[in-house]
Amino acid sequence: MAAYRLQKRCDEEAVFVVEGPKMAAEAMASEFGIRVVCATEEWLSAHAGNTVAEECFEVSAAELERLSNFKTSNQVWMLVERCTPRRLPQGGMVLALDKIQDPGNMGTMLRTADWFGVRHVVCSHDTVSCYNPKVVQATMGAIFRTEVEYVDLPKWLASCGMPVYGASLQGNPIGDRDGVVTKEGVLLIGNESRGISPEAMAQVTHPVLIPNIGGTAESLNASVAAGILMNYLLWNNYNTKKEEPR
Amino acid sequence: MAAYRLQKRCDEEAVFVVEGPKMAAEAMASEFGIRVVCATEEWLSAHAGNTVAEECFEVSAAELERLSNFKTSNQVWMLVERCTPRRLPQGGMVLALDKIQDPGNMGTMLRTADWFGVRHVVCSHDTVSCYNPKVVQATMGAIFRTEVEYVDLPKWLASCGMPVYGASLQGNPIGDRDGVVTKEGVLLIGNESRGISPEAMAQVTHPVLIPNIGGTAESLNASVAAGILMNYLLWNNYNTKKEEPR
Numbered sequence: 107m108a109a110y111r112l113q114k115r116c117d118e119e120a121v122f123v124v125e126g127p128k129m130a131a132e133a134m135a136s137e138f139g140i141r142v143v144c145a146t147e148e149w150l151s152a153h154a155g156n157t158v159a160e161e162c163f164e165v166s167a168a169e170l171e172r173l174s175n176f177k178t179s180n181q182v183w184m185l186v187e188r189c190t191p192r193r194l195p196q197g198g199m200v201l202a203l204d205k206i207q208d209p210g211n212m213g214t215m216l217r218t219a220d221w222f223g224v225r226h227v228v229c230s231h232d233t234v235s236c237y238n239p240k241v242v243q244a245t246m247g248a249i250f251r252t253e254v255e256y257v258d259l260p261k262w263l264a265s266c267g268m269p270v271y272g273a274s275l276q277g278n279p280i281g282d283r284d285g286v287v288t289k290e291g292v293l294l295i296g297n298e299s300r301g302i303s304p305e306a307m308a309q310v311t312h313p314v315l316i317p318n319i320g321g322t323a324e325s326l327n328a329s330v331a332a333g334i335l336m337n338y339l340l341w342n343n344y345n346t347k348k349e350e351p352r
Numbered sequence: 353m354a355a356y357r358l359q360k361r362c363d364e365e366a367v368f369v370v371e372g373p374k375m376a377a378e379a380m381a382s383e384f385g386i387r388v389v390c391a392t393e394e395w396l397s398a399h400a401g402n403t404v405a406e407e408c409f410e411v412s413a414a415e416l417e418r419l420s421n422f423k424t425s426n427q428v429w430m431l432v433e434r435c436t437p438r439r440l441p442q443g444g445m446v447l448a449l450d451k452i453q454d455p456g457n458m459g460t461m462l463r464t465a466d467w468f469g470v471r472h473v474v475c476s477h478d479t480v481s482c483y484n485p486k487v488v489q490a491t492m493g494a495i496f497r498t499e500v501e502y503v504d505l506p507k508w509l510a511s512c513g514m515p516v517y518g519a520s521l522q523g524n525p526i527g528d529r530d531g532v533v534t535k536e537g538v539l540l541i542g543n544e545s546r547g548i549s550p551e552a553m554a555q556v557t558h559p560v561l562i563p564n565i566g567g568t569a570e571s572l573n574a575s576v577a578a579g580i581l582m583n584y585l586l587w588n589n590y591n592t593k594k595e596e597p598r
Binding site: 210214217218219220221222223224244246247248251280316317318319320321322323324325326327329330331332333334337338340341 | 470492
């Protein structure tokens with residue numbers, strides 16, 4: 107099983123690693139196939155009959171430690187089957203990620219998308235893999251509820267036929283939310299240090315700006331900016347929902 | 353110098369570690385005293401005359417590696433003097449952190465506060481130290497522009513005399529921003545897994561809710577929630593600024 111610490115092996119077999127009781131519960135509640143479970147006796151006896159895995163092994167805490175991608179391993183380790191090919195979005199809100207490198211940011215953005223009901227995430231080929239163990243962990247389960255696809259991003263943006271929102275220093279400040287169209291659109295988030303690449307920026311139809319009220323910080327963390335912009339773009343959806351006749 | 357990898361030693365001497373050219377530049381541009389610089393020949397020759405440190409050492413890449421708190425060390429390592437005692441806030445916007453544990457979250461929240469011009473951060477005593485090397489790094493320089501104080505948080509909230517905004521499932525959805533008072537107030541952010549503690553929640557005067565539009569995710573990342581709420585509370589300030597007569 108230790109071979110599955112290697113991303114390459116997981117890629118070849120189209121599986122990904124899920125660790126800890128919280129994420130294991132999310133996996134079991136999802137429609138994803140669970141190929142292998144390695145867990146402590148404690149976890150296994152608490153979940154007798156609930157684990158629909160192809161193979162199930164009882165392991166010691168020390169063995170779990172060797173399997174784990176994290177400093178502290180945690181009761182259960184799973185190999186879960188990837189859902190591919192996933193569907194490319196047809197309308198609705200889409201999160202587009204351009205060369206995101208940090209697994210924590212990537213996972214946090216999937217988690218935020220899940221919170222705001224954004225089910226489709228489209229990534230440039232050089233964005234970190236959504237099946238990276240640190241990404242999976244940071245999604246807090248969103249990996250099981252989000253469609254993630256890797257594409258030629260500028261090309262996809264050019265042909266998606268939706269408004270593309272992207273943060274730009276020349277953008278419109280998001281202080282005033284009147285007139286935001288939120289029924290469908292793409293929110294484009296750029297690389298942590300270099301921002302949106304020129305090729306992707308060329309496809310932005312709606313440049314937006316989170317006002318730098320302090321005037322001293324150079325930038326926001328990518329996942330924080332994504333959260334602020336998702337909230338901005340989607341609040342009308344929420345208001346509309348509330349006003350729908352029962 | 354390797355002893356300064358220990359937080360305890362840094363606490364005793366009231367210093368903190370700053371690493372890498374970006375953060376070193378922020379330190380040099382700040383009013384913080386720089387006690388020691390250890391840097392490669394390359395960095396030192398590029399900054400000849402600019403480093404106002406009490407002591408300056410040329411080190412090899414291997415020596416820097418041993419000093420570093422990170423997997424990849426980066427040209428320069430500094431010991432910077434803490435600014436204590438710092439002032440407790442008198443009005444304005446204040447970020448209050450209740451038992452935040454993750455250094456990345458803490459640093460990211462300071463960075464976001466800096467972006468939005470929030471200069472004061474008040475933390476419960478059991479919040480992670482703002483001088484933790486991972487916090488310092490994640491602030492991207494905000495550590496040099498933010499006043500961080502550790503207090504008995506429920507007691508401080510009870511006596512601050514300002515409205516206290518806190519995320520709560522019973523709060524008012526932030527979709528509608530009319531009537532938000534933003535001239536002064538406290539934004540309270542709770543622990544990553546347990547949220548705001550009951551003692552601190554008892555001091556919340558304005559419970560708010562980030563609408564869970566998706567309906568599937570359990571929660572948002574603490575620093576993403578903080579970003580969305582800072583943007584929410586402060587946008588009026590930005591609009592007011594724009595409208596001020598010249």
